[in-house]
Amino acid sequence: MNKKRQFVVIGLGRFGGSVCKELIEQGNEVLAMDMDEQKVNDYSRIVTHAVVADSTDEATLRSLGVRNFDFAVVAIGDNLQASILTTLLLKEFEIKNVWVKAKNNYHQKVLEKIGADKVIHPESDMGRRVAQQMSDENVIDFIELSSDYSIVELIAVSKLEGKTLIDLDIRARFGITILAIKNGDDINVSPDPDYRITAGELLIVIGHNKDIKRFEEVDM
Ligand code: ATP
Numbered sequence: 001m002n003k004k005r006q007f008v009v010i011g012l013g014r015f016g017g018s019v020c021k022e023l024i025e026q027g028n029e030v031l032a033m034d035m036d037e038q039k040v041n042d043y044s045r046i047v048t049h050a051v052v053a054d055s056t057d058e059a060t061l062r063s064l065g066v067r068n069f070d071f072a073v074v075a076i077g078d079n080l081q082a083s084i085l086t087t088l089l090l091k092e093f094e095i096k097n098v099w100v101k102a103k104n105n106y107h108q109k110v111l112e113k114i115g116a117d118k119v120i121h122p123e124s125d126m127g128r129r130v131a132q133q134m135s136d137e138n139v140i141d142f143i144e145l146s147s148d149y150s151i152v153e154l155i156a157v158s159k160l161e162g163k164t165l166i167d168l169d170i171r172a173r174f175g176i177t178i179l180a181i182k183n184g185d186d187i188n189v190s191p192d193p194d195y196r197i198t199a200g201e202l203l204i205v206i207g208h209n210k211d212i213k214r215f216e217e218v219d220m
Helices: 014-025 035-044 060-065 078-092 105-113 121-135 169-175 209-217
Strands: 005-010 031-034 049-052 071-074 099-101 118-122 139-144 148-154 177-183 186-189 200-210
Touching: 005 014, 014 031, 014 035, 031 035, 035 049, 060 078, 071 078, 078 099, 078 105, 105 118, 118 209, 121 139, 169 177, 169 209, 200 209
Parallel strands: 005 031, 005 071, 031 049, 071 099, 099 118
Antiparallel strands: 139 148, 148 200, 177 186, 177 200
16 A cells, blocks of 8 residues: 555546545545535545635635645646646645646646646546547557557457467567566466467557557567
């Protein structure tokens, strides 16, 4: 289990709300803040503390001890001015990790300029993810490590049936590495070179996106 961390989450719309729930689920402490009393009431039983407050008011943030937090999430959507001012105040408080939800590219640019540590576009990020998964039926899940490199969970297709990792010589031929092989609940981390693949197993591979694609498309 990760060490318990303390987060402040500002804005309890759908995005901020689900961030709160998951942070609590993962065993963290969460101070949730919204101007809307109803939203605060909805979350008061879920989070550690929930307060009705305007995050653009510096004195309020000070009195709530927000500067003592190491992590902050700004999940204010429509009111760009409030989102920007809140981020500015949090960075002035020298909070090390301020993650902010952006509405558009202009918003993102300003947030980066004033020191947001990560800018999130939930709708476009999710849209891209769904499209990438839908366009390749063998990809079950993936983690983008950078724009070029990923960890991908691939279904072992029938052309791989019965082949060992030595037969496939994946690292030399494609420059990618099989980190693990999953079969139902069993996971084989760093499989031996003489491991024989069964079609339908899940291969967890790391590498350049182009090389992973090449591996998927090649005739064995
Ligand atoms: P969703 O995540 O549901 O898509 P959204 O992007 O539409 O949300 P909004 O509903 O505009 O975002 O804002 C999210 C929440 O932020 C709202 O509950 C709103 O009351 C709250 N909020 C907006 N401005 C402030 C502020 N200055 N201080 C505290 N909370 C604020």
